[in-house]
Amino acid sequence: MTQSPVVDLPKSVDVVNVGLPLFEQAVRDQGHAVIGVDWRIPAGGDTELVAALSRLSGPYAERVDAANAEVVRRLNEGVPLLVGVRTAGEAVPGMGGRTVLHSGPGITWDRMPDPLRRSVQATVVAEGWAPDVAAAAALVEAGEVELRPANEHRTVVPMATSIGPSAPVYEVRNEAAGLTTYSSLNQGSGQVPWFGVDSDEAIDRLRFVRDHLGPVLAEAVEAHGPVDVLALAAQGVPMGDDVHMRVQATTNLFLRDLLPYLVRSAHPSAADAATFLSANHLMFLNVAMAAAKSLTEWAGEVAESSIVTTMARNGTDYGIRLAGAGRDWFLAPSPPIQDALYYPGYGPETSAPDIGDSAVLELIGLGGPAAANSPAVAGFLGGRMADAIAATRSMQRICVGESPRFRLPILDNVGTPVGVDVRRVVESGVTPAVNTGIVHVSDGVGQVGAGVAWAPVECFAAALLDLDRRLAGGTRTAG
Amino acid sequence: MTQSPVVDLPKSVDVVNVGLPLFEQAVRDQGHAVIGVDWRIPAGGDTELVAALSRLSGPYAERVDAANAEVVRRLNEGVPLLVGVRTAGEAVPGMGGRTVLHSGPGITWDRMPDPLRRSVQATVVAEGWAPDVAAAAALVEAGEVELRPANEHRTVVPMATSIGPSAPVYEVRNEAAGLTTYSSLNQGSGQVPWFGVDSDEAIDRLRFVRDHLGPVLAEAVEAHGPVDVLALAAQGVPMGDDVHMRVQATTNLFLRDLLPYLVRSAHPSAADAATFLSANHLMFLNVAMAAAKSLTEWAGEVAESSIVTTMARNGTDYGIRLAGAGRDWFLAPSPPIQDALYYPGYGPETSAPDIGDSAVLELIGLGGPAAANSPAVAGFLGGRMADAIAATRSMQRICVGESPRFRLPILDNVGTPVGVDVRRVVESGVTPAVNTGIVHVSDGVGQVGAGVAWAPVECFAAALLDLDRRLAGGTRTAG
Numbered sequence: 015m016t017q018s019p020v021v022d023l024p025k026s027v028d029v030v031n032v033g034l035p036l037f038e039q040a041v042r043d044q045g046h047a048v049i050g051v052d053w054r055i056p057a058g059g060d061t062e063l064v065a066a067l068s069r070l071s072g073p074y075a076e077r078v079d080a081a082n083a084e085v086v087r088r089l090n091e092g093v094p095l096l097v098g099v100r101t102a103g104e105a106v107p108g109m110g111g112r113t114v115l116h117s118g119p120g121i122t123w124d125r126m127p128d129p130l131r132r133s134v135q136a137t138v139v140a141e142g143w144a145p146d147v148a149a150a151a152a153l154v155e156a157g158e159v160e161l162r163p164a165n166e167h168r169t170v171v172p173m174a175t176s177i178g179p180s181a182p183v184y185e186v187r188n189e190a191a192g193l194t195t196y197s198s199l200n201q202g203s204g205q206v207p208w209f210g211v212d213s214d215e216a217i218d219r220l221r222f223v224r225d226h227l228g229p230v231l232a233e234a235v236e237a238h239g240p241v242d243v244l245a246l247a248a249q250g251v252p253m254g255d256d257v258h259m260r261v262q263a264t265t266n267l268f269l270r271d272l273l274p275y276l277v278r279s280a281h282p283s284a285a286d287a288a289t290f291l292s293a294n295h296l297m298f299l300n301v302a303m304a305a306a307k308s309l310t311e312w313a314g315e316v317a318e319s320s321i322v323t324t325m326a327r328n329g330t331d332y333g334i335r336l337a338g339a340g341r342d343w344f345l346a347p348s349p350p351i352q353d354a355l356y357y358p359g360y361g362p363e364t365s366a367p368d369i370g371d372s373a374v375l376e377l378i379g380l381g382g383p384a385a386a387n388s389p390a391v392a393g394f395l396g397g398r399m400a401d402a403i404a405a406t407r408s409m410q411r412i413c414v415g416e417s418p419r420f421r422l423p424i425l426d427n428v429g430t431p432v433g434v435d436v437r438r439v440v441e442s443g444v445t446p447a448v449n450t451g452i453v454h455v456s457d458g459v460g461q462v463g464a465g466v467a468w469a470p471v472e473c474f475a476a477a478l479l480d481l482d483r484r485l486a487g488g489t490r491t492a493g
Numbered sequence: 494m495t496q497s498p499v500v501d502l503p504k505s506v507d508v509v510n511v512g513l514p515l516f517e518q519a520v521r522d523q524g525h526a527v528i529g530v531d532w533r534i535p536a537g538g539d540t541e542l543v544a545a546l547s548r549l550s551g552p553y554a555e556r557v558d559a560a561n562a563e564v565v566r567r568l569n570e571g572v573p574l575l576v577g578v579r580t581a582g583e584a585v586p587g588m589g590g591r592t593v594l595h596s597g598p599g600i601t602w603d604r605m606p607d608p609l610r611r612s613v614q615a616t617v618v619a620e621g622w623a624p625d626v627a628a629a630a631a632l633v634e635a636g637e638v639e640l641r642p643a644n645e646h647r648t649v650v651p652m653a654t655s656i657g658p659s660a661p662v663y664e665v666r667n668e669a670a671g672l673t674t675y676s677s678l679n680q681g682s683g684q685v686p687w688f689g690v691d692s693d694e695a696i697d698r699l700r701f702v703r704d705h706l707g708p709v710l711a712e713a714v715e716a717h718g719p720v721d722v723l724a725l726a727a728q729g730v731p732m733g734d735d736v737h738m739r740v741q742a743t744t745n746l747f748l749r750d751l752l753p754y755l756v757r758s759a760h761p762s763a764a765d766a767a768t769f770l771s772a773n774h775l776m777f778l779n780v781a782m783a784a785a786k787s788l789t790e791w792a793g794e795v796a797e798s799s800i801v802t803t804m805a806r807n808g809t810d811y812g813i814r815l816a817g818a819g820r821d822w823f824l825a826p827s828p829p830i831q832d833a834l835y836y837p838g839y840g841p842e843t844s845a846p847d848i849g850d851s852a853v854l855e856l857i858g859l860g861g862p863a864a865a866n867s868p869a870v871a872g873f874l875g876g877r878m879a880d881a882i883a884a885t886r887s888m889q890r891i892c893v894g895e896s897p898r899f900r901l902p903i904l905d906n907v908g909t910p911v912g913v914d915v916r917r918v919v920e921s922g923v924t925p926a927v928n929t930g931i932v933h934v935s936d937g938v939g940q941v942g943a944g945v946a947w948a949p950v951e952c953f954a955a956a957l958l959d960l961d962r963r964l965a966g967g968t969r970t971a972g
Contacts (some may be wrong), residue, residue, distance in 0.1 A: 030829045089900075100854055200962050218897075250731055251731045252868040252869075253741070253742050254731055254732045254733060254742075262732070263732050263742055263745070265749075266742070266745035266746060266748070267745060269745070269748070269749055269752065269769075270748055271753070271771065273748065273752065273767050273770060273771045274764065274767045274768040276755075276756050276767075277755050277756050277758070277764055277766075277767035278750070278764045278767070279756070284756050285753065285756055287756075288752050288753045288755075288756035288757070289753040291752060292750065292752040293754050304699050388730040389902035390731075392902065397906070399902055399903055399905070413610050423868035423871065423878055424878055424903060426877055426878070427876070445900075475918050476567050482960050485836045
């Protein structure tokens with residue numbers, strides 16, 4: 015079997031209960047001290063999974079562990095640099111013609127959830143391919159627009175973001191890997207397509223990002239020179255950012271770096287871009303995502319690993335990919351967001367399932383793994399830092415390494431957990447905690463809340479079985 | 494006697510030791526659990542102090558507690574707004590002729606420590622009153638420059654800062670109090686007079702602040718409109734700022750607010766000011782100090798209080814003032830900084846004693862009181878958050894209230910302690926912990942480290958005796 019999860023034991027104790035919490039509570043109710051160990055039957059007792067787990071943690075363990083060590087090295091040692099801002103059409107491979115990139119695994123128009131459809135419609139109108147959203151929908155239905163998962167174009171986009179060829183993207187270079195990755199520019203708050211809104215105002219926001227924000231940022235980044243993205247993120251974590259749900263501190267560090275170049279800019283849109291930047295505390299989210307993607311793409315080239323290097327949702331499907339599994343996705347239905355705070359008047363019944371590529375951050379030690387030090391994330395988990403620490407602890411159970419750059423002061427500067435191992439996930443039944451926003455399920459009003467979503471275990475189980483078959487020399491099966 | 498300090502007791506314990514830690518350690522060495530209560534003989538057993546304490550906590554307690562409640566209300570409820578940047582000569586009352594304001598209590602030139610002398614010399618040269626620092630010293634020695642404590646002009650300045658009439662100052666308005674307070678602009682790092690440097694480069698920095706930074710900030714603040722200073726600080730605390738030693742997060746929030754106005758500026762110095770601002774993570778320190786001063790000045794008008802409303806050091810004397818004690822200072826020698834980290838090649842022997850007015854922040858719940866949530870401050874206290882929490886706990890022992898706006902996520906969002914009560918200080922022997930920088934004692938190289946300084950108990954004892962005499966209707970005695 016795989017290694018046991020780490021449990022911190024106190025110095026003395028009356029009762030230790032392993033397994034069902036019912037017994038634990040009974041002891042507690044009688045006024046006795048008790049420690050509950052969250053033990054479950056490995057892999058839920060599924061005999062096929064248990065057999066695969068036994069091989070992957072037994073005869074195949076040495077090969078898998080060696081591969082995993084290299085994956086963790088790449089996730090921890092890559093230095094992604096923001097080198098520019100260009101249009102997706104110029105920069106991203108395979109963006110010819112009427113291509114639209116979207117979040118999550120590949121999906122056909124008929125299966126796309128409402129927020130993602132609206133986002134695509136807004137993009138088609140902003141690209142000038144259709145005069146309005148109804149015409150945009152017709153154009154897509156007629157097969158005149160190629161819908162592609164951003165993840166398969168070295169690109170990641172948050173929430174329901176979609177991008178056409180004219181959209182500006184961050185270019186992040188991972189020199190050691192010899193590869194460049196991309197992310198869209200953050201669209202800000204309010205009426206915005208990345209939250210599933212396709213109103214005229216939302217479409218205007220795409221035009222603003224393209225015509226004003228993009229060119230000004232391109233000029234500022236060029237004048238500044240390469241930005242060490244994760245050096246900023248490493249400063250942001252002790253400042254309360256998980257650098258996913260909360261990126262306020264890191265956004266501000268980034269803007270202070272760009273300040274001299276923004277002030278020196280002679281671009282006619284500089285002032286409007288500055289007003290937008292001043293009001294958007296999420297600006298750095300997409301920069302961090304592109305950087306994370308540059309690490310996971312590199313790590314994904316390592317064969318025979320049990321570590322997850324893609325984790326993305328299109329609002330219908332939750333998909334993961336393993337390092338060494340090529341382009342094979344392992345899918346499960348996108349889950350609801352479990353621990354959430356909603357805007358007044360909204361709740362679970364008005365919420366779309368989990369959506370977006372931002373979970374790439376959870377794969378490099380940010381987001382859920384960095385929750386422990388984030389008061390803002392704690393606010394979604396009950397309000398106490400102990401709740402946020404529990405989210406990090408759950409990631410520690412399923413990760414094989416830790417980050418040397420993202421450190422948690424509240425846990426005596428331990429590195430955040432890195433390297434989600436499907437063996438640990440399937441054995442424990444604990445899946446990654448992903449900090450995320452929530453958008454309306456159907457009426458296009460945009461964001462209705464935020465919370466923490468736990469990934470569905472089924473895609474991890476499928477990936478584990480596929481890895482087991484590959485190591486046995488068997489046929490590969492995509493999920 | 495006064496109320497006991499708050500001690501958090503655990504649910505069960507073997508041994509409680511009160512007093513000498515020797516016994517506590519002996520029990521611990523034998524492998525038993527023990528709780529140490531840091532109890533000392535009240536007021537060190539000084540009979541005069543014990544008698545005064547007995548009156549102030551007995552027959553006079555009702556009057557004092559009522560006054561203190563009003564002091565704490567003013568410290569917690571005032572809303573200081575940054576309304577402008579003007580020159581000290583235009584804005585600060587009593588800045589006619591060749592006046593120079595300096596940190597700490599009033600002091601004559603012959604008693605000024607080396608760093609403060611150098612700072613004054615740099616100011617005199619920058620004002621154009623002398624061609625070089627030697628001539629500046631001669632001018633001051635000849636009595637041609639009036640040296641005045643900034644604190645007596647509704648102004649506070651950090652470290653060894655001094656300002657002449659041409660220096661720009663922040664204007665902070667406390668509308669409820671009907672008063673305006675001031676602070677200098679932060680001079681940044683390197684060769685700077687506020688760290689006791691009087692080189693040509695340091696004097697040039699004063700000219701840059703006056704001729705370039707000040708006018709650009711004046712324009713940006715004017716365009717922005719009033720800035721709610723402590724609303725920014727309240728956001729900075731959960732982001733790891735104590736808003737004294739560490740003001741990185743709050744500085745960045747402030748700059749992001751000003752960003753649109755800096756980018757829109759047509760001022761010829763805007764670009765150079767932006768470069769300076771981009772490199773100075775301490776910029777907000779002085780803004781926060783002016784805001785704190787606007788609260789302590791207001792609170793200082795309350796009669797018969799035992800709460801400290803001025804705490805300032807000139808590098809020779811440590812001075813405090815009580816609310817209701819008018820202009821009377823109570824003095825003790827400036828102490829060394831105890832818990833410190835030094836730049837390579839420096840140590841206690843090359844360090845000037847504690848200096849500056851920034852301890853005003855500790856009186857409103859920032860600095861030491863907010864240490865618990867600051868990883869940066871923890872770095873100066875041993876590196877663990879537990880060390881930083883201990884600094885906040887020590888302030889809780891001597892404060893009578895807590896801040897409703899500055900909250901500590903790491904302590905389940907408790908408010909930071911506010912209202913340093915001389916009764917508690919004298920009874921416990923615990924004095925305020927002040928987070929501060931350290932400058933060279935004599936050779937003008939500037940900053941050599943940073944650390945935490947504990948105030949000397951003697952000035953608190955003198956203030957307590959004076960309060961006791963005043964409440965008895967006796968003669969007032971200044972320290």
